[in-house]
Amino acid sequence: MAKSAVSMNPTRDDFMSLLEESYSDRPVAEGQVVKGKVLAIENELVIIDVGLKTEGRVALKEFAPPGKDATIKAGDTVEVYLERIENALGEAVLSRDKARREEAWTRLEEMSTKGERVDGVIFGRVKGGFTVDLGGAVAFLPGSQVDVRPIRDVGPLMHVSQPFQILKMDRRRGNIVVSRRAIMEETRAEQRSELVQNLAEGQVVDGVVKNITDYGAFVDLGGIDGLLHVTDIAWKRVNHPSDVLSVGQTVKVQIIRINPETQRISLGMKQLDKDPWDVVIEKLTVGSRVKGKVTNITDYGAFVELEDGIEGLIHVSEMSWTKKNVHPGKILSTSEEVEVQILEIDPAKRRISLGLKQVQNNPWDSFASRHPKGSVVEGEVKNTTEFGLFIGLDGEVDGMVHLSDLDWKRPGEEAIKDFKKGDVVKAIVLDVDKEKERISLGIKQLSGDPIKSAGTMRKGDKVTCEVMKVEDGGLEVRIAGTDLTAYAKRGDLARDRGEQRTERFAVGEKFDAIITLFDPKARKINVSIKALEISDEREAVAQYGSSDSGASLGDILQAALKKKEDNE
Numbered sequence: 297m298a299k300s301a302v303s304m305n306p307t308r309d310d311f312m313s314l315l316e317e318s319y320s321d322r323p324v325a326e327g328q329v330v331k332g333k334v335l336a337i338e339n340e341l342v343i344i345d346v347g348l349k350t351e352g353r354v355a356l357k358e359f360a361p362p363g364k365d366a367t368i369k370a371g372d373t374v375e376v377y378l379e380r381i382e383n384a385l386g387e388a389v390l391s392r393d394k395a396r397r398e399e400a401w402t403r404l405e406e407m408s409t410k411g412e413r414v415d416g417v418i419f420g421r422v423k424g425g426f427t428v429d430l431g432g433a434v435a436f437l438p439g440s441q442v443d444v445r446p447i448r449d450v451g452p453l454m455h456v457s458q459p460f461q462i463l464k465m466d467r468r469r470g471n472i473v474v475s476r477r478a479i480m481e482e483t484r485a486e487q488r489s490e491l492v493q494n495l496a497e498g499q500v501v502d503g504v505v506k507n508i509t510d511y512g513a514f515v516d517l518g519g520i521d522g523l524l525h526v527t528d529i530a531w532k533r534v535n536h537p538s539d540v541l542s543v544g545q546t547v548k549v550q551i552i553r554i555n556p557e558t559q560r561i562s563l564g565m566k567q568l569d570k571d572p573w574d575v576v577i578e579k580l581t582v583g584s585r586v587k588g589k590v591t592n593i594t595d596y597g598a599f600v601e602l603e604d605g606i607e608g609l610i611h612v613s614e615m616s617w618t619k620k621n622v623h624p625g626k627i628l629s630t631s632e633e634v635e636v637q638i639l640e641i642d643p644a645k646r647r648i649s650l651g652l653k654q655v656q657n658n659p660w661d662s663f664a665s666r667h668p669k670g671s672v673v674e675g676e677v678k679n680t681t682e683f684g685l686f687i688g689l690d691g692e693v694d695g696m697v698h699l700s701d702l703d704w705k706r707p708g709e710e711a712i713k714d715f716k717k718g719d720v721v722k723a724i725v726l727d728v729d730k731e732k733e734r735i736s737l738g739i740k741q742l743s744g745d746p747i748k749s750a751g752t753m754r755k756g757d758k759v760t761c762e763v764m765k766v767e768d769g770g771l772e773v774r775i776a777g778t779d780l781t782a783y784a785k786r787g788d789l790a791r792d793r794g795e796q797r798t799e800r801f802a803v804g805e806k807f808d809a810i811i812t813l814f815d816p817k818a819r820k821i822n823v824s825i826k827a828l829e830i831s832d833e834r835e836a837v838a839q840y841g842s843s844d845s846g847a848s849l850g851d852i853l854q855a856a857l858k859k860k861e862d863n864e
Contacts, residue, residue: 332390334372342368344376344390352376352390375399396432401467404433413459413479418450426450428460428474435460435472444480491520492559497551500568505545513537515549515563522561524549531566531605533591572605573646579603580648582638585655590632598624600636600650608648610636615652617659617733618692628652659691663735664728666690673737677719684708685715687723687737695735697723704740704747704819705781746779747816753778755814758831761823763805766798773823776806780821784809788824796826 332346340356354376359366368374376390407414418437420427425438437460442450453476461478464471495501495517503515503522512525524547526537534540541547553562580586580602588600588608597611615627628634640649667673667689675687678694685697699708702715715721723737753759753775761773761782770785788809789796801807810831813822 331373331375334368334370334374336370337368344374346376346390354390398432400430400432404430404462404472405465405467408462408465413461414474415457416460416474417457418454421450430460430472430474433472435462435474437474437476441475441477444477444484488520488559491518492554492561495520495551495554495561497554499551501549501551503547503549503563505541505543505547508537508541508543510536513541515547517561520561522549522551522563524563524565528552528562528564528566531569531572532601533599533607535592566605572603573643576603576606576648577641577643580606580638580641582641585635585637587633587635590628590630590634593625593628593630595623598628600634602648606648608636608638608650610650610652614639614650614654617653617656658730659693660728660730660733660735663689663691663693664730667725667728669725669727671725672722672742673725674720674722677715677717677721679717680712680715685712685721685739687721689735693733693735695723695725695737697737697739701726701736701738701740704743704745705779747819753780753811753814755811757811758808758828759811759823761807761809763801763803763807766801766803768798771798771801775821775823782811782821782823784823784825788812788822788826791826791829 330346332344332352335343335345335351337343337356341353342356342359343351343353345351356366356368359368359374375396404414414430416428416430416435418426418428422436425436426442428435428437441463442453447453458476459479460474460476461482462472463475463478464473466472501517503517505513506516506521507514510526512523512529514521515524524537524541526534529537529540547565548568549563549565550567551561552564552567554560586602588602590598591601591607592599595612597609597615599607599609601607610624610628612622612624615624616622619627634652635655636650636652637654638648639651639654640647642648673687673689673695675689675695677685678688679686684699685702687695687697689695699712702708703711721739722742723739724741725735726738726741727736728734729736759782760776761771761784762776763771764774764781765772768786770783771789773782773784774780775782786796786798789798789800807825808828809823809825810827811821812824812827813820815821
């Protein structure tokens with residue numbers, strides 16, 4: 297429908313003059329938002345006059361808010377975006393959506409710069425989130441930004457005007473990202489701050505258990521949560537909060553601590569009851585025996601509840617006199633009733649040390665009373681080590697035979713090879729140290745000390761020896777008439793160096809010699825043929841004269857030998 301009339305045969309100049317006349321009073325350019333008047337609504341199209349020579353048509357749905365019907369009517373003044381002044385049909389190309397978008401972007405950019413909240417309506421669901429109408433501009437609301445906690449049903453939030461916080465804007469790409477969660481957190485922070493101001497440390501309040509974890513429970517104090525740590529639930533041991541609390545349970549708690557910076561609140565339940573440690577000193581004394589129930593077993597011991605809220609620890613070292621390096625779980629079990637002795641009480645650290653073995657007979661005392669020093673015992677070889685034998689004895693105690701107490705004649709390293717695990721042996725009790733829990737045993741002592749068979753034997757005595765073993769360095773011999781062994785060094789086998797050869801001797805051969813070393817403590821005896829030869833020579837010289845008398849040494853020795861033969 298034309299706005300002005302022209303002659304039936306207009307010229308080009310007439311047309312241009314009319315066009316200029318049409319725009320002379322109001323300069324309008326494409327790409328701008330302009331105001332127009334609604335002339336009519338026909339076939340879901342809104343006919344709008346924006347002051348050009350022709351009207352424009354805009355779809356009625358562009359004037360409808362998300363999820364609602366359009367309320368526009370003829371005569372209303374509206375703003376539209378002028379895309380083209382005239383299209384192929386001679387009509388202005390208008391857009392209400394683009395007008396709203398341009399207006400909205402300008403408004404939103406200003407509000408984003410100021411950090412202000414913006415109102416919007418969630419109207420659609422897309423991958424990863426939702427679409428929000430911000431009064432003409434469409435924004436993306438990530439699923440993680442809907443609320444402070446995951447929401448299963450977003451239906452009640454759809455098509456409802458509510459505030460949002462702009463996180464990011466990119467006008468060139470047409471992207472806007474908003475958050476509802478930021479608004480919720482800010483609101484909660486304001487509410488939390490207000491609630492915290494009304495609370496004070498030491499105050500007793502009612503709350504509802506909201507959530508239970510391994511380390512405690514979160515309690516709702518009426519819009520603000522506080523943490524009730526597992527150690528503050530009760531004076532007695534609580535293995536897990538769920539053992540005494542349940543979600544939805546109403547509890548009375550005391551505010552222990554409020555952190556003004558983080559606004560975190562620590563709560564306590566046990567603080568409402570009397571501290572059992574206030575009376576523990578009066579009821580429990582060191583050295584007394586008490587009964588209790590095992591509440592917990594660890595690698596290092598077992599906890600025993602002595603009174604309601606009072607526990608003591610039996611360290612693994614105080615559990616048994618004889619069972620060493622055994623896990624406490626193999627000695628005690630949870631909920632078992634036991635009798636213990638109080639070893640130590642430390643009120644400052646709130647610790648009680650207990651002993652289980654102290655209420656039982658000390659097997660070391662019992663062994664010492666039944667088997668005094670010098671008594672003979674019998675037991676099974678439990679283990680052989682590099683320093684001796686361990687023998688199991690009655691009373692579940694072990695005794696040790698040191699290498700040096702295995703054999704009188706042989707080294708311990710050699711003698712221990714005669715024993716193996718499981719052998720039943722006899723031994724003599726040498727010593728019992730009850731404090732160190734040690735029993736010293738001896739096996740060689742059963743046969744008596746052969747050194748005692750020496751009688752009055754001493755250094756310088758002449759003895760007859762029997763060869764027991766021939767070695768490069770000398771001879772191992774046994775002294776006739778005794779159980780003593782001695783050693784003749786290679787250099788002591790003869791006065792003549794050429795005769796100092798061990799191969800001259802054979803096992804079983806006998807010879808006379810003189811004792812040159814007799815040490816009963818070191819159990820060492822040395823004999824020497826060489827010393828005997830020198831002694832015989834001196835004796836012959838003293839008896840038959842010296843070589844100065846005119847007799848040769850050979851004559852003297854020959855005379856001494858002849859006299860000896862005559863006497864024999």
